Every structure is written in C-alpha cells, then in structure tokens.
C-alpha cells in the first residue's frame with residue numbers, strides 16, 4: 001500500500017495537483033479542533049464544518065480525549081494558542097467511537113496473542129496504569145465535558161480562549177452541541 005501511495009505522490013506533484021491546497025501555516029479561522037482519528041471523519045469533519053485547507057489546526061487522537069494535563073494534545077493546543085494565535089477551540093467527539101467502548105482487558109489479551117510478554121507489560125506498567133491508559137471513556141457526552149474542562153482549567157490556558165464541546169454524527173456530519 002505504501003509503495004502505491006509513493007507512486008501516486010509522484011504523479012500528484014508532477015501534475016501540480018497541490019495548487020488548490022496552497023496556504024500559509026497560520027490557521028485562517030484562528031481555530032483549533034481536538035477530535036478523533038476515526039477514518040469516517042477524515043474528510044467528513046472538515047467538510048461538515050465548511051473548513052478549507054489552512055482554516056484550522058486539527059489535532060486528532062484516538063477518542064479525541066486528553067489523557068494527562070501535559071500530554072501531546074495539550075502541547076499542540078498551547079502551540080496553536082501561543083504561536084499560531086488560535087482564539088477558539090472545538091472539542092469534537094463522534095457517534096460510534098471505537099475509543100468509547102475500549103476495554104483494557106481485551107487490549108491486554110490482544111497484546112498477549114501478538115507475543116507481548118508479561119515482562120513487557122510489567123515494564124509498561126512502570127510508566128502508566130495500563131487499565132486507565134487503555135480503557136474507553138464509555139460516556140461520550142461526559143467525555144466531551146471532561147475534555148473541555150481539562151483545556152479550560154489548564155493552568156497554561158489563557159482565560160480569553162473560547163472552548164466548546166460537540167458530538168458529530170459519524171454518518172451525517174451533524175454537530176450536536178454539548179457545551
């Protein structure tokens with residue numbers, strides 16, 4: 001698959017297909033979005049929100065959640081706020097999210113099947129509580145509220161930043177306001 005992508009890429013560049021996407025590195029709408037890596041959202045999310053290339057900083061991780069106050073999502077948001085002048089942040093979880101129903105025990109079982117040893121699990125446990133790390137959030141709306149709060153109440157978030165939470169329908173793209 002990667003080799004196919006590489007040959008497509010050569011044609012893309014040679015034919016100057018990039019021209020409609022040219023933009024500066026600054027987010028034109030001064031907007032940052034935290035959302036999920038779900039492939040249903042890859043094009044649906046920007047299209048449903050009317051975003052063009054260059055409009056917003058879109059940070060995507062499994063579930064669109066913040067794991068710890070100094071994880072890479074928060075770091076990216078700080079870059080968006082301080083270096084790129086973003087004024088508003090949208091937290092967008094989605095219907096049918098895989099990260100909602102994740103079960104740490106199931107994960108550990110899959111790891112074991114793929115040859116991950118108990119020793120490796122113990123080593124990982126020195127860095128994180130794997131049950132906490134691999135468990136889903138179970139309640140999407142509560143997770144949106146928790147994520148919004150984690151950003152708003154972060155000690156390094158300026159008070160004038162607007163943070164709002166939403167759930168997007170993974171099929172229709174309809175946004176439901178949570179906060």
Ligand SMILES: [Zn+2]
Pocket residue numbers: 036037038062063064094096097098099
């Ligand atoms: Zn998801």
